[in-house]
Amino acid sequence: MNNDLVEQIMGEVMRKMDSEAASAPAQPAAPEAKSCAAKLPAACGLTEFVGTAIGHTIGLVIANVDSSLHEQMKIDKKYRSIGILGARTGAGPHIFAADEAVKATNSEIILIELPRDTEGGAGHGSLILFGAEDVSDARRAVEVALSEVERTFGDVYGNSAGHLEFQYTARASTALNKAFGAPLGQSFGITVGGPAAIGVLLADTAAKAATVDAVGYSSPGNGGTSFSNEVIFTFSGDSGAVRQAIVAAREVGKQVLKAMEPDEDLPSSTTPYI
Amino acid sequence: MNNDLVEQIMGEVMRKMDSEAASAPAQPAAPEAKSCAAKLPAACGLTEFVGTAIGHTIGLVIANVDSSLHEQMKIDKKYRSIGILGARTGAGPHIFAADEAVKATNSEIILIELPRDTEGGAGHGSLILFGAEDVSDARRAVEVALSEVERTFGDVYGNSAGHLEFQYTARASTALNKAFGAPLGQSFGITVGGPAAIGVLLADTAAKAATVDAVGYSSPGNGGTSFSNEVIFTFSGDSGAVRQAIVAAREVGKQVLKAMEPDEDLPSSTTPYI
């Protein structure tokens, strides 16, 4: 009887411990995967609030930017309204999402900045401003971007050693042009690896796997990564070639990052799309 | 009886688990609130040690800086003694505390630097050097600053998504002038939000809420934040207007940051003072 009792109690204790573990914050070292706040469009009564998304992403809008602030921000006077897309974790996913947003709406990209962040991870957060003459256009741009972020996190993979990121578009627009110098209207892809050593290998693998045109290479010290522990390689070319380069780099990257933490999984942050 | 026993044991287990949780380190994502080391003026026998404060803050003093180091640091020769105020978490609280310290003592500000830090959070740490001809003055400046930090953390609020910070002084002195270009002797305030998207909204809210003069706007990429995921807005003006701008921004900021993590509290790091 005592043993039954012990089992009964252990069962209760373990259930309690499991439920506490389940509600605990995810590990800081797998930043891409942890901040999965669902979109909560109605969680905030402010008219400026648009929504949230994975990666501690927030979308806001200002209908009529204060004129003294407008000046301090050095924004073109024609944009009375701005949409704001910001995140603690992820720059690539947000820039590719913003690219879809400017294609789909009557808005333009004012500014793309990459803070050093990821909540203890190796990479970036982001701050992206959309400009519009009408607030409804700015709001719509943020809404589109927030909904795209779920997809663009699909090829972001992380464990406690670092992260991998792959992005692809069949047709680059002005967000990708502004952030990475992507040729407008062309297929465009990026490989990102952190720690930066892995990013170097991803770049070489992508460059060799298909006939692509190298557009840029950002390393921690060359000005392109805000001192984040990443290497970003960007390239354009034939649509099939860009995808082929990414798929090859993704295969190699997973093996190497997995080798740094063999006992951990290396999950997609959402669902792979490339 | 078995049930009584089960309850008795569960009670003990839960007490044990709670006490372990209480002694566990705070969540890394609420950086402003976690590093609450009490001041321990007697914890270290070194004459250079002054004390510690919230935010993993430390105060040190060097009576007579080595001449070769003096040269490397590019410090004015007249400051034989330096006071050192540094922290892992928080720049605003320390700069406003240092401002009180230079008002209250015979010391000057040599240097204010904002490392990218907050122990995985979105913001800064700080390194502030006071210069004095006499070591007792340098020590006194650090002591005053350490004691002020408890107050200046009062309007710092954090959850796992980010943080908000508000600071106000009725009369800006040389620390605020050096760090932010505050007009000497005037009322001066700042709003800070991380992720940076929130900081943009705080800036706009403050600018609209009262007649204040915008002094500066720092974003992750414009050189003012050491690539931290923050936007800092600074302004001066009539004392009542500066406070009014801050109170309005604080109200909006809490709603937005709360919307990113609806299930978490958003406590003051100490006690609000504005």
Add this chain to the structure above:
Amino acid sequence: MNNDLVEQIMGEVMRKMDSEAASAPAQPAAPEAKSCAAKLPAACGLTEFVGTAIGHTIGLVIANVDSSLHEQMKIDKKYRSIGILGARTGAGPHIFAADEAVKATNSEIILIELPRDTEGGAGHGSLILFGAEDVSDARRAVEVALSEVERTFGDVYGNSAGHLEFQYTARASTALNKAFGAPLGQSFGITVGGPAAIGVLLADTAAKAATVDAVGYSSPGNGGTSFSNEVIFTFSGDSGAVRQAIVAAREVGKQVLKAMEPDEDLPSSTTPYI
């Protein structure tokens, strides 16, 4: 009997909780000490993979860098092969390890970059590239560096408030020259403290403790630390004097960092070597 039962169950529960605690990720705030992945030379089938080491360090090699990438990376054409040493945590340990690697192999240092990292800590990660004409030389350089990292982490000490680092070599080679301007062939040492306030005190202590020549002083804002919350002091001189300076600074640093978290240990990351 009930009490026996309670004790029996509490014993089981505590064993279970302890084993879970033991397998939990190390605290993010003691970055230098946590990432103790053993070297796993056979964990990855890729020919590019060389191995891993403490600090989330990875070693890779590329036999024949893609020509378009070669151009983007701005690498001298004569280096067909590159060795890659990267880490999430630690720059000093890796630069001193790389210095031994270039002494021991037919390779050269192409690039040393210090990302802002340490997984939520106050310091750096690293990205170091070795160049060679032959891939076997590049691989050998990475192997030597990976094996040296275990030693060079010996005088890295961390707790949740920050970290201390001390490095020494009897004869500086090209890696130390490139990274820190160390005079070739001379004894050379560094002191590092984070938060930066502690690093200032270490610098002063080292400079006063022995007759050494100051080589450099890097602070969060002067361009030398990628905005990390560290001060790095570098010096050369007579071998005994360099060691003496380090030993004195180490003694002081441990007392001060310990004073910030009196209840925590301040262990060496591996085994002290100075």
